[in-house]
Amino acid sequence: MRAGMFALALGLLSLGWLPVLPSVGWLVLLAALGVVCLGVRRYVVGLFLLGLCWACVSAQGALDERLGAQLDGRTLWLEGLVVGLPTQDVGSVRFELAQASSRRAQLPARIRLSWYGGPPVQSGERWRLAVNLKQPQGLLNPHGPDLQAGLLARRIGALGSVKAGERLAPASAAWRDGLRQRLLGVTAFGREGALAALVLGDGAALSREDWQVLQATGTVHLMVISGQHVGLLAGLVYALVAGLARVGGWPRRLPWLPWACGLAFAAALGYGLLAGFQVPVQRACIMLAVVLLWRLRFRHLGFGLPLLIALNGVLLVEPLASLQPGFWLSFTAVGVLIVVFSGRLGRWAPWRAWTRAQGLIAIGLLPVLLAWGLPISLSAPLANLVAVPWISVMVVPLALLGTLLLPVPWLGENLLWITGGLLELLFVFLGWVAAWQPAWIPIALPTWSGLLVCLGAALVLLPRGLPMRVLGIPLLLFAGFTPRDEVPQGQVDIWQLDVGQGQAFVLRTRDHAMLYDAGPALANIDLGERIVVPTLQRLGVRQLDLMLISHSDADHAGGALAVQRDMPVARVMGGTHDLPDALQARPCEGDEQWQWNGVRFSVWRWQGAGDSNQGSCVLRVEAGGETLLLTGDIDARAEAAWLRGPMAGPVDWLQAPHHGSRTSSSQAFVEVTAPRAVLISRGRYNNFGHPHPQVLARYAAQGIAVYDSAHLGAIHLRLGSGESAQGLRQQRRFWREPT
CATH class of the missing domain: 2.40.50.140 (Nucleic acid-binding proteins)
Structure with missing residues (x-):
């Protein structure tokens, strides 16, 4: 039974690795083969094929539903x-x-x-x-x-x-929305948003600072309804009925065990409905149903079987759930606990079991966090050691009881006020932990290193005394000590990041790194913080030798302060004088040149510029016989000035001036630079009409290839290698449109 269920799960999970979905003909053939395998009792192969076919059919239905x-x-x-x-x-x-x-x-x-x-x-x-x-x-x-x-x-x-x-x-x-308004309207030490997150699974009311603290301490799972909360509530209801039956407080005409199991499951379902029945809650409810059925029949199913049933149950209902990191984190955490506690001989003291559980969950989740490129909290074991019982034993029961009693004057609101105080104390503690040990974003690991980390985690989770377990620790160290991808001498590794209607270029030589523009920051969205800094860290950049901001417009300079705050920056250079004082940017000088690892850099700025765009600092990069020109937002007049200067001449790669605006990329500029390809950084639905059709026609007439971030995502180029650029969306996945 377990082998068949494992094969079914494997077939359902295979969906995420498919570059394209099979055609209808292939699906019919595979499904027929699966049925035949079941008929001849080849259950493992048959269930795998049927699981794969169902996942593909469901995914194709979702693709067909997308806007044409x-x-x-x-x-x-x-x-x-x-x-x-x-x-x-x-x-x-x-x-x-x-x-x-x-x-x-x-x-x-x-x-x-x-x-x-x-x-x-x-x-x-x-x-x-x-x-x-x-x-x-x-x-x-x-x-x-x-x-x-x-x-x-x-x-x-x-x-x-x-x-x-x-x-x-x-x-x-709309009872959930009405209940949310009630919760947000109570007085709870300013933690009304956290109450809504715990009761309804709605984290929208949590502040940006709260999310940063939760992420840094690895406690995000505690502020939305998780399987742990559902299991706790069900356990409390079961224990209440069992306790009443033991002391004679339960009606004798009602058999206590079926009622305890039924009420526990009803409580879990009710809490799940409050949360919108997301994947962790689905998993918890399915596992709980299996365990309660076992309890009614006094049959031993082991611990692994309920997890397999829950896994298949969630995926059969929604095969696309495996495309979200929360799915993998949820099931991995439960699987780690099963491995840790089911294979032990004897009993651990409660304090020992609790402390070990937190440490081993952190190790078990490490490969999943690395695979999804998520921040890793080094303080998570300590934070969860305190936060999990605080939330589970004190906060959640009071929050649910206070919510249930809201119709009772004074009582419900006062219980929620007490709950808010408990949450405030918890956030004070978590804030201290986050300040002591912020979240760590490791360098993206190559496949071989990631597999070694997985093997190391698996070895560490084995019971003590088993052979080779000690090798797990050094294998885990690959997560932090795998060297980054080395750039050959005389070449530059370049990423044009996908930052919407803005611009940010990361340039790395063998020993140096620089950032040309830092992405936009508008209202409460700072892409310097959200995209630029995490990408730099995943690429292995721990310090910038230079941050060059072409000019002061928000779509180029908006993220600069966040980059400077979150990463060491040796020096800042700016194309205009109206950059924020906090940047301490040195003006861009038109005759400055330097070399890093055999790569030549030079800057130019039009001294007669009349506005910020015209005053953009232009960067020319020469490596291995190839040239890249980064132009900021210069217009046709600044282009004409550039053509009269010493930097003028052909280039191989050109960043389209001003995102392809009609006021830039003049005919003379395009003819003199004569690039073989142009890079455009812009938002797909921007309000400025970038890139302008006339500009695109001008490039096409010259036979210039166009790499557009709106269609390709981030674009990678290795200057000096002679290779073509590559957009991330050119890496085939079945959910991406062919480019």
Whole structure:
């Protein structure tokens, strides 16, 4: 039985590694072969094939639901029902629309919308909206999250920004949203958002600082409803019924054991419904159902079988769940606990079991965190040692009891006030731990090193006394001491990061690293902090020898302060004088040149510039007979000045001036530079029309290849090697459109 269930799970999980989905003909053939294998009792092969076929069919259905290319970028009037829990920010609201319909086109079943300057929106309302629709896609950078896969896993068929709208019907059956408003309206030491996260699984009300503290301490799983919370509640209900039965407080006409199991499962389901029934809750409920059934029948199933049943149950309901890191973290954590405790002889003292569990979970999750490029909390064992019992034993029961008693005047709100105080004390402790040991983003590991880390974690998790267990520790050290990819002498490793409507280039020689522009920062979104710094760390850059900001516009300089705050920067150079004083940027001098590892760098700036764009600091990089020109946002007048200077001449690679604006890339500039390829950094749906069709036509007339971050994601180039550039979206995955 276990072998067959393992094969079924393996087939379902294989989906994530497919570059393309099989055709209908192949799926029919594989499914028929699977049925034949079951008929001749080759259950392992048959269940694997059937699991793979079901996962592919489900994924193809999700792909077919996505917005068609003919509607991408169009504005349509549509109607739909607001579902989930809308997120209200300062000046904007984000929500999901289901049952979307339009008279002019067939629409995806589920659309995620943003409405800047819009009115409050509540779950359960029906709206008529004018929406600029977009295909579901996100920024894609090296070793970072693939937002497009995440959107597909949640079956979001389109994104959109609302231009106008009218409410057609008020909210109905929106009890979760109403309860959230009640929770956010209580007084709880400023921790009302944490209460909503614990009770409803809605982390939107947590502040950015709170999320940073939770991430740094490895306690994110405690602030949203997890399987641990569900299991705890079920255990409390079961223990309550069993305790009443033992002391004679349970009615004798009702058999206590079936009632204890039934009420425990009902409590778990109720809590799951509060949370929106996400993957950790699904896993917990399925495992709990198996364990309670075993308890009723007094049959020993072991610990591994409930986990396998839960794994297959979740994947059969939603095969795309495996495209999200939370799925792997959830099941890995439970699997680690099963391995740690089920293979031990004798008993551990409670304190010893608890401390070891936290340390071994951290080791078990290490390969998963590395594989997904997620931050690793070195303080997680210590933080969870205190936070898990604090949340599980004190905070969650009080939060649920206070929520249940909210209709009772004074009582419910006071219980939540006490809960908020407990949460405030916890966050004070976690803040101290985070300041002492921030999260660590390790360098992206090559496959061979990642496999060695996995082997090391598996060895460490084995019981004491088993052969070769001691080898696990040195193998784990590959996570922190694997050398980064070395750049050959005389070459430059270059990444044009995908930062939307902005720009950021990472340039690495053998011993040096620099950043040309730092990405945008607008409102409460700083891509210097969210994308540039983590990418630098994953690429193995721990210090910047130079951060060169072409000019002061927010789409180029906005992330500079975050980069300087989170990473050592030896010096900063700026193309304009109106950069923030905190950067201490030295002006870009037109005659400055230097060499790093056989690579020549030189800068130029038009001294007669009349505005920030014209005053962009231009960087020329020469390596191995190849040349790259980074131009910032210079316009045609600045280009003409550049053509009169000593730097003028042909280049191999050109960063399109001003994102391909019509005011740049003049005919004379394109003819003189004569690049074989041009790099464009821009947002796919930007409001400026970049790149302009006339500019693209000018490049095409010269036979110049165009690499556009809006379609390719981050773009990688090894200057001096003679190789072509490569966009991350050119790496085939079944959820990405062919480029």
